[in-house]
Amino acid sequence: MGKGDEGYRDWEELVTAALLGTERRGGSPRALLDAAAVQTLRRRAGLRPAEAARRPPAAADDPRPAPPEAARRRLAQLLAGRTAAGSGGGRRGAAPDLTELLPQWLSAAARHGYRAPSAQLPALLDAARARTDLRPQALALAGARGLWLARLNPEWRFALRGAPGGAGELPDPADAEAVTRLWEEGLFAERVALLGAVRAHDPAAAPRLLATTWATERAEDRLMFLDSLRSGLSGEDEPFLEAALGDRSRNVRATAAELLSALPGSALAGRMAERALACVGPEGVVPPAECDAGMLRDGVVKQPPAGRGERAWWLGQLVESAPLSCWRDRFGGLGPAEIVALPVAEGWAEEIHAAWCRAAVRQRDPQWSKALLGSPSAPPAAGPGTASLAERAKLLETLTEAERAEWVAEFIRAHGLPEAFQLLGVCLVPWAGTLGRAVVDALDAAREAGSYPWSFSGVMGLAERCLDPAEADRLEAMTATAEHPPEGSPGAAAYWAEAFQRLVATLRMRACMLAELAPAA
Numbered sequence: 001m002g003k004g005d006e007g008y009r010d011w012e013e014l015v016t017a018a019l020l021g022t023e024r025r026g027g028s029p030r031a032l033l034d035a036a037a038v039q040t041l042r043r044r045a046g047l048r049p050a051e052a053a054r055r056p057p058a059a060a061d062d063p064r065p066a067p068p069e070a071a072r073r074r075l076a077q078l079l080a081g082r083t084a085a086g087s088g089g090g091r092r093g094a095a096p097d098l099t100e101l102l103p104q105w106l107s108a109a110a111r112h113g114y115r116a117p118s119a120q121l122p123a124l125l126d127a128a129r130a131r132t133d134l135r136p137q138a139l140a141l142a143g144a145r146g147l148w149l150a151r152l153n154p155e156w157r158f159a160l161r162g163a164p165g166g167a168g169e170l171p172d173p174a175d176a177e178a179v180t181r182l183w184e185e186g187l188f189a190e191r192v193a194l195l196g197a198v199r200a201h202d203p204a205a206a207p208r209l210l211a212t213t214w215a216t217e218r219a220e221d222r223l224m225f226l227d228s229l230r231s232g233l234s235g236e237d238e239p240f241l242e243a244a245l246g247d248r249s250r251n252v253r254a255t256a257a258e259l260l261s262a263l264p265g266s267a268l269a270g271r272m273a274e275r276a277l278a279c280v281g282p283e284g285v286v287p288p289a290e291c292d293a294g295m296l297r298d299g300v301v302k303q304p305p306a307g308r309g310e311r312a313w314w315l316g317q318l319v320e321s322a323p324l325s326c327w328r329d330r331f332g333g334l335g336p337a338e339i340v341a342l343p344v345a346e347g348w349a350e351e352i353h354a355a356w357c358r359a360a361v362r363q364r365d366p367q368w369s370k371a372l373l374g375s376p377s378a379p380p381a382a383g384p385g386t387a388s389l390a391e392r393a394k395l396l397e398t399l400t401e402a403e404r405a406e407w408v409a410e411f412i413r414a415h416g417l418p419e420a421f422q423l424l425g426v427c428l429v430p431w432a433g434t435l436g437r438a439v440v441d442a443l444d445a446a447r448e449a450g451s452y453p454w455s456f457s458g459v460m461g462l463a464e465r466c467l468d469p470a471e472a473d474r475l476e477a478m479t480a481t482a483e484h485p486p487e488g489s490p491g492a493a494a495y496w497a498e499a500f501q502r503l504v505a506t507l508r509m510r511a512c513m514l515a516e517l518a519p520a521a
Helices: 011-020 029-045 069-080 102-111 118-130 132-150 152-159 177-184 188-199 205-215 219-230 235-244 250-261 268-280 293-297 310-321 324-329 335-340 350-363 366-373 389-396 402-416 416-424 433-448 455-465 469-476 491-517
Strands: none
Touching: 011 029, 069 102, 069 118, 069 491, 102 132, 118 132, 118 152, 132 152, 177 188, 188 205, 188 219, 205 219, 205 235, 219 235, 219 250, 219 324, 235 250, 235 268, 250 268, 250 310, 250 350, 268 310, 268 324, 293 366, 310 350, 310 389, 324 335, 324 433, 350 366, 350 389, 366 389, 366 402, 366 433, 389 402, 389 416, 402 416, 402 433, 433 469, 433 491, 455 491, 469 491
């Protein structure tokens, strides 16, 4: 062994030889391994005894119950990321994708008030480190014991940022002295988290806290802090936001104006209404001739994007910032649906309707949203408000969950699933009742028609996560390979059979997950 290590002077040389290959040194792999064994022994023998590290304090107790045994086994399976049929690359096959079911397990466990099983905390923290979307639910489930573990592993340090008991622990929002100290001395991320905590505790206290250091904050920080006021926005924020209209930063001014326009009773909303009503009415549309100093202060951006005319650009900003309630009197007492149905002269319809869409979303007005969405069975391009599915999804978010589901179900029945992908994303999960039936019927119709199956892969993935598990029995009949239609895509029948098998298996696994998490009677 001593002879084998003669060609290597130190550990670094051994590592270099292992990385580059022994051939470059004229040596052999066996000699390299012999030398590594000798050097390893020398390194270990050369270590001096050291004082043992102090034993960490015991983890705090978590009074929440652990999930039932079956649910714990399921969590271990989901965290391992294995599919029900085993791991392997390439085609997905008919087995459920367990990594997509993990968020649902965490959400259901939280609803039951469980804590994470102690033995699975390391794997849960690893999963949260790899997937930021899991962190809120995973850390809530991990609780105090998860934070205790996170302090012992640098790779889990993310769990300590702003968490109760973590390295960046936030003070009690009611402790004015501690809040002021962290606000004046903390890191930016800590201050953002603190502002959010104060806002949740006492909405009116957040702008007061901001005002104490506002004049000395950097423009980009002022913008981030101001954006945090979207949550819990109310008329009490108006004085602070009105003052921010005079900010040095254009982006800060624009954000303040946007927030004020979401408050229909604000002074800015009143000024915008006066301007918009002077431009739009039953007699026609007359866009503003200039962007004056008052408009600039109220957040109107003077320079239009490429391809947009100046006056049309200014008009759209005025209309979207005016309270929607101002239009009823302007149009002789008509309601939103009647106003939207009126003809708009001189080709201004698209501009005006798009601005009303933005206003309805900003002001969370369901009546205007319904008017601008129009009938779900009408061709999308003929919609009264917008043909954009992304904009329609935003309008749908202002409706109740039941209204959303009904509208999207009717849209699917009229136009099929591919057009509805973005709209489904704003519907309550699980898709039950009329929406669930519409999705299943549309998938069956696409299968029967031999449609190009890969164009439905996104919808199928969404259905696996969102369909009501009770639909599994209905879908069972679609798992068999059907006859290939003469005009269908090659291989479509086999793909559809496999996709439906995976969908049914996933729905049944979701049903099992929920049953396993249910407390014992």
